[in-house]
Amino acid sequence: MSRTEEDVLAGVGPRLRALRRARGVTLADLAAETGITSSTLSRLENGKLRPTLEQLLPLARAHGVPLEELVEAPLTGDPRIHLRPVRRFGLTVVPLTRRPGGIQAYKVIYPPAGRSRLTKLQTHEGYEWFYVLNGQVRFILGEQDLVLGTGEAAEFDTRVPHAIASATDQPAELLTLFGPQGERAHLSKAHH
Template sequence: MSAPESTTASTDAMPGVGARLRTLRKERGMSARALAEALGISTSAISQIERGVLQPSVSRLIAITDALAVPLASVFDAPVDTARDPGAGGFALQRAAQSSVVMLDSGVTFRRLSPGDTPGVDYFESVYPPGASAHGDVDLFRHEGYEVGTVVSGELTVDFESERVVLRAGDAISYPCSRPHRLHNAGAEDAVAQWLIVHPGR
């Protein structure tokens, strides 16, 4: 797994995400230095992300959750109404007003769609403003799992090593996340898409 991209200084704070990443790291008994080594970045960068000084890009956030072996949904703090214990055959319910959103580098936002724990599956919505990319440079990246996405509105471009795919409203795509790829919005309006990332074995 690699995610060769950068983070940028935050001008619009991303409440709670950095602190949540720090909590997840500590719960797993991993030091900031060990996480930094796993990601190929400095310990200082980890500290700045956890303190909310830097906003991680999409690929950096995914690389962190992969390194911690936690689902992407772990960074969201979405209250959930549970009528009955889902583990006992009940169901989980998330009202629209409870939807949790995080803002990342380049103004990309992620919104959690899964109403409760969904082991092995991340289900979320992404919004890429015009010109926004999954990370700060032109390199392709890879991560864990298998990805399935559907564009709801706008236009989203997926670059692979030898081809480029432009997705418009109603278009869908799937690919192993181990295949080097890059998502970006080359259009003139926000690109909204819904995604499933499946993590076999988790």
């Protein structure tokens, strides 16, 4: 095994311990959740046992983190983040957060108004905040029908019927923060 692989595996134990403690879970609780014995979990956390993929997969699932976060491959010196756009309901959505759960960040590109109609009003659990990076959007929230331009922001409870679409013949780009369990983004105003 190369020195780099040793370094990567050596960091797994402390990360596992930190994740477990951050969740406020005991070794016994985690053993019940994963099917891995408490003594094996303790040896993994203390670096006395080299983790296997069969152990890491249920641990990543239990902690709600991607597998690569447990392993934390060494930095390559390349600072770029490789974002993968997804097409959803005619929109281009770029996930900006990798951690599952909690508040999620997205860049959303709405097609020009002529190419898509405003979808019917929708409701779902959660809380959303968006900032218009570029263009104009038509934002319907309950009985309100608004147009927001570049630099404007809105926040709302997604249980209120709502719809968002580009308001012009140009695409509109938004930065969106969404809390699936209704978490609100805590944004503070900068003091000048």
